[in-house]
Ligand SMILES: Cc1cc2nc3c(=O)[nH]c(=O)nc-3n(C[C@H](O)[C@H](O)[C@H](O)COP(=O)(O)OP(=O)(O)OC[C@H]3O[C@@H](n4cnc5c(N)ncnc54)[C@H](O)[C@@H]3O)c2cc1C
């Protein structure tokens with residue numbers, strides 16, 4: 001089949017993006033979306049044009065490196081699927097696809113479809129961990145973890161840090177990402193002691209990075225390739241309130 | 257060159273403790289005066305960087321992805337082994353040691369493997385402490401499963417995302433140190449050379465992938481946790497950007513490369529669908545716990561799987577290996593799949609596939625149980641192939657997956673360049689000729705959390721190093737060389753893309769140095785590679801420039817190294833006139849078609865010294881001796 005692409009191209013963050021039209025004539029429905037872009041790039045190279053820059057690595061939907069907006073949807077139209085796991089059988093002959101990078105103040109564009117997501121790492125550095133130095137931990141079975149807590153923790157821990165939630169959110173909020181980390185660690189007994197400190201530190205960092213606040217629109221949940229649920233944001237807000245009450249007594253509206 | 261493995265002697269149970277006691281320590285207050293460079297943020301690099309910083313060292317850490325959390329370790333699915341014996345099913349440190357030495361087909365060091373089994377138990381504790389959400393039983397205690405080639409249940413797992421969860425544990429520990437200012441993190445930065453001054457590794461040369469800036473970084477020691485080299489074959493289960501550049505350039509600076517031909521082919525991957533194929537996707541080995549592998553009895557049987565009656569199916573693994581059945585180790589399962597396809601009994605459009613069938617398991621346990629166990633893998637299969645594995649059997653075929661070979665290291669994980677340490681898949685140390693399932697995660701974390709942070713102190717304490725900086729002539733020469741390669745790649749001005757060259761190399765390697773190797777085939781490959789390499793340099797087209805993000809340029813540098821490494825892989829495979837583990841030389845097999853080792857002549861580690869591109873490398877042998885597990889033909893019948 002034939003696919004028409006309109007790709008936002010820019011040499012670097014400072015340059016003005018330009019939508020460029022390309023045709024990929026022989027798309028096989030078994031191809032992955034990124035393989036289709038590979039084919040386009042091979043074609044561009046043969047013509048002496050610079051290939052389109054896009055991030056990717058595992059191509060298995062787990063590293064969180066890939067992603068762009070496809071017709072306004074982060075990672076494209078298929079729910080629960082990263083761009084690298086999206087296959088061309090989802091599309092039909094003649095489809096017009098508009099590809100743009102994640103757009104958010106906290107994610108500056110680097111080139112074409114590549115953005116800088118290091119703000120997400122800084123959220124983790126601020127508090128998204130359990131402070132246990134190598135060698136300190138007791139036997140793995142010393143503290144039983146209720147199965148249900150482990151399962152819910154794992155649901156949240158499945159986040160791949162791709163940034164789709166931020167890109168889709170009209171407020172560019174990182175609440176789903178933060179909520180997922182806070183739920184992953186906070187639901188486990190091992191993560192309980194730092195639960196208050198963790199939420200406060202991460203929320204403060206998010207504000208410093210310029211992420212917006214959550215107004216419960218839910219677009220993040222809809223595009224999350226790992227189907228992280230909005231409840232993690234509710235949990236975050238509860239934790240935040242708790243921390244604030246216990247801490248300084250001053251209560252601000254909510255976390256994200 | 258004399259290869260001193262520095263392995264302790266005496267009773268194996270106390271070797272590591274005695275060795276550790278004899279290692280020098282660095283005073284805690286002095287550690288921050290020492291800088292350690294860690295390249296790689298996978299399980300092996302990330303865990304090392306975090307642990308070294310916790311100890312008080314000043315750490316500089318590098319990775320090529322935009323975040324340390326994206327290292328290829330993230331993709332590991334199945335699980336991690338540990339000799340906890342929580343299930344009282346007969347497991348022990350000794351049994352894990354025994355299984356690993358035997359599984360490696362007697363080509364690994366006993367001392368290393370024993371230590372690995374010993375520290376495996378601490379790894380689980382550490383990861384639980386970090387918040388890794390391992391699977392639990394209703395009691396709240398840790399759950400286990402049995403995994404590829406093991407008869408005990410010792411594999412810990414977090415759904416089908418064990419690598420992700422373990423890596424997030426290490427990544428979070430690393431980010432904590434970054435936040436504390438003890439680790440300086442350099443993402444999107446590629447190491448392109450090691451700086452060796454007065455015979456010691458003192459730093460690295462890097463290129464900033466966003467700006468093209470070439471720079472040198474210095475320290476007291478350098479650690480490479482840069483992963484495996486499976487992508488020399490182009491198609492593999494590795495992440496697209498996995499590469500051998502760090503270890504290869506260290507090799508060119510004097511680090512010996514050990515057992516490069518020990519590559520592992522994983523039996524359960526989704527088969528190739530077309531030329532545009534960019535990578536192969538692994539279907540976790542855990543599927544073999546419930547799936548049954550079969551092909552039609554008759555050659556060229558074109559009927560749909562459901563139309564083939566029971567008595568016309570050949571469950572070839574169960575037939576040939578009644579006691580292990582579908583759970584035979586990877587090398588055995590892969591080779592048998594190839595054999596039945598060679599006989600013309602392969603399935604699917606390309607006939608290069610065998611079935612992995614869950615029909616019986618679904619009938620026995622119900623669809624829900626299967627869904628609970630493998631739901632995400634089934635979904636992934638369906639996303640990629642468009643077929644529903646609850647209804648139709650999966651089609652699978654072997655693919656390059658892991659490399660047991662790597663830079664030679666001693667018991668302290670130090671390479672033949674003093675001060676250069678190598679951890680994880682990048683080194684050769686623990687898996688011999690074949691790695692058992694769920695043992696790579698164990699090894700990466702053992703190296704990074706528990707081995708290296710002990711052994712590196714000894715080096716730092718014993719060596720008084722002068723301060724060096726970028727004005728040092730060795731650093732200037734190394735930077736100039738890196739700049740020279742970039743320039744050469746950009747100026748090749750040929751007609752073909754990097755990928756087209758890489759694919760060509762990969763096809764040759766898979767054909768002649770893949771699942772079955774022969775002297776004749778290897779000689780043919782060796783006659784082709786130099787010419788291909790020349791074509792690469794002569795007819796390469798890299799557009800754009802070197803001062804901004806240029807992904808073709810990055811890939812070109814990596815593929816240039818694969819062209820050199822590929823030659824060494826074939827040389828090593830040709831040198832090893834025996835079959836062992838993942839290295840199957842068709843000339844050397846038992847009458848039943850199993851690998852025939854030659855312990856008399858090949859019970860050694862083949863460590864190669866670089867002598868120039870295209871020049872014959874020099875072979876150094878480290879003899880292997882077995883005091884505890886006595887070499888026998890592996891039998892899984
Ligand atoms: C699909 C898949 C499933 C697997 N499942 C399992 C499993 O269930 N159990 C198991 O035990 N093993 C499994 N393995 C194997 C295991 O995942 C790997 O062997 C292991 O994770 C390797 O870890 P590592 O830290 O050595 O390297 P990697 O995780 O590959 O990390 C390499 C790091 O080095 C960096 N790097 C590389 N080169 C450079 C350079 N030149 N400059 C700067 N940085 C560089 C990268 O950025 C990255 O951070 C699996 C492997 C695959 C492919």
Ligand code: FES
Nearest residue numbers: 057059064066084
């Ligand atoms: S490339 Fe890793 S998630 Fe898509």
